[in-house]
Amino acid sequence: xxxxxxxxxxxxxxxVVEVINTNYKSINAKAGDEINIKxxxxxxxxxxxxxxxxxxxxxxxxxNDPEVTIIAEVMGGIEPAYTFVKKALEAGKSVxxxxxxxxxxxxxxxxxxxxxxxxNFLFEASCGGGIxxxxxxxxxxxxxxxxEITGILNGTTNYILSEMQAHGSDFEExxxxxxxxxxxxxxxxxxxxxxxxxxxxxxxxxxxxxRHINYEEIYTEGITSISATDIKYVKAMGxxxxxxxxxxxxxxxxxAMVSPVIVTPKSPLYSVNGVFNAIFVHGNVLGDAMFYGSGxxxxxxxxxxxxxxxxxxxxxxxxxxxxxxxxxxELMDIGAVKNRFFIRIKGEKAQxxxxxxxxxxxxxTFELPDVEGEFAFISSKMxxxxxxxxxxxxxxxxxxxxxxM
Amino acid sequence: xxxxxxxxxxxxxxxVVEVINTNYKSINAKAGDEINIKxxxxxxxxxxxxxxxxxxxxxxxxxNDPEVTIIAEVMGGIEPAYTFVKKALEAGKSVxxxxxxxxxxxxxxxxxxxxxxxxNFLFEASCGGGIxxxxxxxxxxxxxxxxEITGILNGTTNYILSEMQAHGSDFEExxxxxxxxxxxxxxxxxxxxxxxxxxxxxxxxxxxxxRHINYEEIYTEGITSISATDIKYVKAMGxxxxxxxxxxxxxxxxxAMVSPVIVTPKSPLYSVNGVFNAIFVHGNVLGDAMFYGSGxxxxxxxxxxxxxxxxxxxxxxxxxxxxxxxxxxELMDIGAVKNRFFIRIKGEKAQxxxxxxxxxxxxxTFELPDVEGEFAFISSKMxxxxxxxxxxxxxxxxxxxxxxM
Numbered sequence: 140x141x142x143x144x145x146x147x148x149x150x151x152x153x154x155v156v157e158v159i160n161t162n163y164k165s166i167n168a169k170a171g172d173e174i175n176i177k178x179x180x181x182x183x184x185x186x187x188x189x190x191x192x193x194x195x196x197x198x199x200x201x202x203n204d205p206e207v208t209i210i211a212e213v214m215g216g217i218e219p220a221y222t223f224v225k226k227a228l229e230a231g232k233s234v235x236x237x238x239x240x241x242x243x244x245x246x247x248x249x250x251x252x253x254x255x256x257x258x259n260f261l262f263e264a265s266c267g268g269g270i271x272x273x274x275x276x277x278x279x280x281x282x283x284x285x286x287e288i289t290g291i292l293n294g295t296t297n298y299i300l301s302e303m304q305a306h307g308s309d310f311e312e313x314x315x316x317x318x319x320x321x322x323x324x325x326x327x328x329x330x331x332x333x334x335x336x337x338x339x340x341x342x343x344x345x346x347x348x349x350r351h352i353n354y355e356e357i358y359t360e361g362i363t364s365i366s367a368t369d370i371k372y373v374k375a376m377g378x379x380x381x382x383x384x385x386x387x388x389x390x391x392x393x394x395a396m397v398s399p400v401i402v403t404p405k406s407p408l409y410s411v412n413g414v415f416n417a418i419f420v421h422g423n424v425l426g427d428a429m430f431y432g433s434g435x436x437x438x439x440x441x442x443x444x445x446x447x448x449x450x451x452x453x454x455x456x457x458x459x460x461x462x463x464x465x466x467x468x469e470l471m472d473i474g475a476v477k478n479r480f481f482i483r484i485k486g487e488k489a490q491x492x493x494x495x496x497x498x499x500x501x502x503x504t505f506e507l508p509d510v511e512g513e514f515a516f517i518s519s520k521m522x523x524x525x526x527x528x529x530x531x532x533x534x535x536x537x538x539x540x541x542x543x544m
Numbered sequence: 545x546x547x548x549x550x551x552x553x554x555x556x557x558x559x560v561v562e563v564i565n566t567n568y569k570s571i572n573a574k575a576g577d578e579i580n581i582k583x584x585x586x587x588x589x590x591x592x593x594x595x596x597x598x599x600x601x602x603x604x605x606x607x608n609d610p611e612v613t614i615i616a617e618v619m620g621g622i623e624p625a626y627t628f629v630k631k632a633l634e635a636g637k638s639v640x641x642x643x644x645x646x647x648x649x650x651x652x653x654x655x656x657x658x659x660x661x662x663x664n665f666l667f668e669a670s671c672g673g674g675i676x677x678x679x680x681x682x683x684x685x686x687x688x689x690x691x692e693i694t695g696i697l698n699g700t701t702n703y704i705l706s707e708m709q710a711h712g713s714d715f716e717e718x719x720x721x722x723x724x725x726x727x728x729x730x731x732x733x734x735x736x737x738x739x740x741x742x743x744x745x746x747x748x749x750x751x752x753x754x755r756h757i758n759y760e761e762i763y764t765e766g767i768t769s770i771s772a773t774d775i776k777y778v779k780a781m782g783x784x785x786x787x788x789x790x791x792x793x794x795x796x797x798x799x800a801m802v803s804p805v806i807v808t809p810k811s812p813l814y815s816v817n818g819v820f821n822a823i824f825v826h827g828n829v830l831g832d833a834m835f836y837g838s839g840x841x842x843x844x845x846x847x848x849x850x851x852x853x854x855x856x857x858x859x860x861x862x863x864x865x866x867x868x869x870x871x872x873x874e875l876m877d878i879g880a881v882k883n884r885f886f887i888r889i890k891g892e893k894a895q896x897x898x899x900x901x902x903x904x905x906x907x908x909t910f911e912l913p914d915v916e917g918e919f920a921f922i923s924s925k926m927x928x929x930x931x932x933x934x935x936x937x938x939x940x941x942x943x944x945x946x947x948x949m
Contacts, residue, residue, distance in 0.1 A: 431836065
């Protein structure tokens with residue numbers, strides 16, 4: 140019997156208990172032993188719930204119980220999660236977590252402790268919810284040098300953008316709906332401002348490129364400024380808009396960024412809608428690959444946590460090699476990153492186009508029949524710095540959105 | 545240093561050598577040791593190729609060299625691959641293979657030998673080319689009870705169907721083109737008759753359901769009877785046609801089948817075109833997931849073989865647990881499997897519809913402006929046996945294609 144403890148009985152924690160109960164037999168068969176939830180740590184009590192007789196309020200009970208060899212941290216936030224996980228690893232207990240903040244900030248240190256102790260620190264659920272992506276990066280794509288990872292990594296923002304595109308609604312309106320349905324938090328900042336996707340792409344990139352990326356250095360833009368009119372143009376062009384988190388190796392170096400991006404139907408990310416997530420990976424020998432699934436939600440996330448528990452049970456005295464070194468990955472200056480830009484301009488096209496073309500060169504223009512007094516165009520590929528400089532020379536820019544085409 | 549041997553210097557074998565040479569440093573870092581190709585077995589000589597000084601013609605040289613601990617079998621076909629792989633495993637050498645015929649027929653026996661010897665028999669490249677699917681099924685989706693796997697598992701047929709849909713061409717015409725481009729073999733039977741997809745779904749299902757499936761028991765239909773007119777209807781409906789290999793757990797039992805199927809834009813498989821493959825998986829807690837990428841080709845397939853080599857190097861004395869038991873999975877009688885059916889009927893719709901509806905009930909009908917003297921309809925969901933029985937009662941059925949909608 141393998142005794143485990145679950146830290147936190149919130150959405151994911153209760154999901155972990157539910158998944159282990161639901162698939163008890165098959166999970167034990169795959170783990171090669173019986174998985175027994177010995178403790179659940181939570182500040183609260185759950186008097187009418189059978190979980191109550193496993194509830195403890197003091198982490199030291201778990202830490203000091205030598206029978207507990209595996210811990211699942213699903214509390215979220217940096218503290219006390221960080222202190223608990225570090226103490227657990229130092230005490231020789233393997234830990235898995237769904238906590239992207241913890242992994243983005245302290246993952247490297249925690250991985251090193253696990254390696255020294257010949258135990259494991261796993262975090263499949265921290266990126267892409269139920270989508271298997273961490274383990275494929277660690278164990279499957281090992282023949283490749285990865286040169287790009289681009290993901291739709293946040294279900295809330297993908298849901299909001301999908302709804303805006305389906306119904307022509309405004310951001311604020313859809314956000315409110317999403318909050319009422321439980322798809323967005325009451326305090327949605329981490330999702331809609333891109334911070335959640337930023338932490339996730341930092342984790343994925345550190346694994347894929349084998350070098351540590353400080354998430355605070357990643358250029359990050361959210362979706363709050365996307366308007367219903369922007370979406371109208373995007374739809375009229377036959378394209379779609381997604382919050383993409385990208386890291387890419389170019390001939391000038393590595394860059395990473397999170398921002399809304401217009402994608403064409405040719406992109407496999409084009410049809411990833413609603414709360415689904417997807418992670419596109421390009422390897423130098425593999426070519427294109429994509430991993431798609433439920434990026435969030437109680438049971439999908441719990442499925443990934445429990446898969447980590449099974450993996451730790453199988454590898455009780457064998458550290459799973461993870462390719463995330465302390466060598467820092469220097470990111471290029473964002474000004475040197477090249478993109479195409481979708482730009483909306485105030486004024487009549489006939490009148491203003493010559494002036495625009497003087498600055499941006501030949502451009503493809505778009506007008507909407509029901510939106511007057513403006514037009515839009517897509518620039519050629521240029522550096523962000525180039526764009527910024529050109530943008531100062533053209534009056535009346537309403538919006539700029541990056542475009543992959 | 546880890547000495548390996550590659551059996552076969554054809555397309556995949558030369559790809560394996562190329563991948564190891566190209567990504568030498570990063571592969572060795574991930575393997576934790578230097579991977580050295582000591583021998584390449586082939587009947588031929590390659591006098592002007594640097595590979596020549598590794599070429600041996602006699603398998604016993606490899607078998608009897610205690611320095612060789614890992615073997616990659618990429619010859620294809622049952623013999624001599626089976627004999628070589630079995631001998632290698634019995635001699636305590638870990639083996640990986642891209643050979644779906646070998647794995648579908650002898651995988652279970654070879655896995656058992658590997659387990660007894662505490663070494664590994666891996667076969668990531670046997671299904672879905674470069675797409676990581678075997679390892680995710682073994683190690684990532686362990687919290688779930690998988691209830692469905694449906695894949696586009698054959699690049700040749702997906703390319704042919706995509707081209708037929710893009711250009712309205714006939715099967716024979718596109719097959720010839722595909723042969724000229726090297727996307728289809730001169731003897732294309734294994735691809736176009738579905739045999740290749742059948743072996744792959746047998747392997748994936750045995751792993752996912754943990755019980756052995758005999759590929760010879762899987763109902764298999766190819767794409768040779770799909771006509772340009774069929775495709776016209778499918779496009780007019782806004783749908784797409786794919787050769788799907790499916791295995792599914794239903795309340796009446798498990799079934800597996802390979803056949804052309806009409807899918808709607810709602811399916812994540814709808815937009816998988818050209819030589820790309822994709823594998824859709826549904827888990828009871830995970831929900832939907834999909835894995836997408838290059839399903840064939842020299843380098844993508846070699847990427848998967850080399851990932852197996854790295855995995856074997858990391859786990860030199862540790863058997864990777866694989867959930868494929870000798871307990872046979874009983875498949876339902878195909879007659880009990882339920883589907884919807886797209887059916888083309890000879891004659892004028894006005895005249896023949898009452899007769900059709902008498903047998904099939906209310907149906908949705910379709911007519912093409914430029915195809916006279918026939919119409920088509922999609923039936924409600926019914927068992928295959930039900931369909932067969934009803935079909936005998938309606939004259940002039942031109943085509944039947946299954947439909948998922």
